[in-house]
Amino acid sequence: MKRYLRLYAAFIRFSFSKAMEFRIDFFFRIGMDIIWNIVNISFFWILYQHTPLLGGWTFDQMLVFAGGVFVVDAVHMTLFSNNMWWLPTYINKGDVDYHLVRPVSSLFILSVRDFAANSFVNLLMACGILTWTLARYPSELGAASILLFLVLLLVGVVLHYALSMLFIIPTFWLHASGGLREFMWATEQYMTRPHGIFQGWTARILVSILPFGLIVSFPTRVLFEGPSLAVLLHIFAVTGAMFFFLTRLWRAGLRAYSSASS
Template identity: 25%
Template sequence: MTKWAFNMALFREYIGNYMKTKLTYRADFWVEVVADLMFSATNLIFIFIVFQHTPALGNWSEAEVVFVYGYFMIPYGIFGTFVNLWNFSERYIVKGEMDRILTRPAHSLVQIMLENVDPPSLIGSFVGLAIMGSAWTTLGLPFHWYDPLVLFVMTIGSVLIYFGMYTSLASISFYSDAPTGIVPLMFNIQNYGRYPIQIYNKGIRFLLTWVLPFAFVGVYPASFFLGRHGDLGMSLLTPVVGIVVGAFGLWVWNRGVHRYRGAGS
């Protein structure tokens, strides 16, 4: 059996166990779903409130900003479903569960991702797709045969950026198990990617494009579909940046695992 087939078999087993657990405690599942929907609704309402006080954000209309937010939700929902590393340091380093992970046949990162899979987060992706579709209609954008394929490729690139960034942050725990507070900071920074990059000053634009490339999880790929804001070059860089950042995150993780010497080290 190939590694890919083995990992897929593990994924089916973990999803099966997850569903059995949630069928036993169904209220927990729906609480998670409602919480995610409320979070998305709050962010969307904030955009509407902003446009109650201004006719445009930079030269972006309300429908265009909503379109970008809809795209932003798609890769974020996928990332939240399959790459749930928020409590990695506390659970796997401080409590010593990383020792157990390293005795399993699957790659350590794959094993941790499977243990923390969170299907309710995927609902956010479908909501984002609906928001994007609604804004698409409002803006009267043309629909081309290749748009679904482009959306798929862009989404994969954006997910890889999330993967690389947060895997790199989680890997810091291999070097220091002390809380750093970086993850909440990074979570706040990533939200800048759901707004037009042009409204920021040059320093922030550079930061969000080349240092912490969260502009590629929202505004750049979404602008591919927006005629007058289309930045084709930056949009098409999304999968490339995703591969580079994702590969870097995996490299940092593997380096951290090799350094890890067990609980108490």
């Protein structure tokens, strides 16, 4: 564990020094994230001009949900997204070899090696927005509920990572990754919209096979409705199952990996 932490600290140091070399891009990325946040909040604000509730939530509740989405997305962008972007290229070019010979887990190193320092500023912004949405919420939420909400958001980060990787790992067999990646980005819309708006089979699929509804919507639900053992067990069980499936698929992918470049 100590070795992994030391290694990760080195990744972070290297990423910050790299980000400082490309300063203009560093600020462009911050600008992009600010616009994404504004567009999302404006989207919900416009919808609430025409309805008092959406998926059973008021605008104040929706703002807390949006804050949660920003935090989960920012953590994902900071820790994993650069790595996921390059993984299909490494697989197709045979560059995974370099990481298979290292004395640490190949899944770990290929998932977190590139820490996005420029997205880290967005993470700070996202935390600020979430704090603001919680502070302006009209009724008392309670420290314990907020703490549980934050813990569940971290579980959501793990689930989001596992789901995203499940879309990328098939590159070991398919070689082409463009279509799958685009499809993955499209499905992330399910995470950025409240689960309460979905009905029937779609709602069920979003908490089981494609559990995007558990990433932010369920933690927000727990915050407003109070914790229930069934919901908490559901979140942890699905996240554990997805992570288990991810490690199995990764091993199968490595077995199929030929190392030959294409």
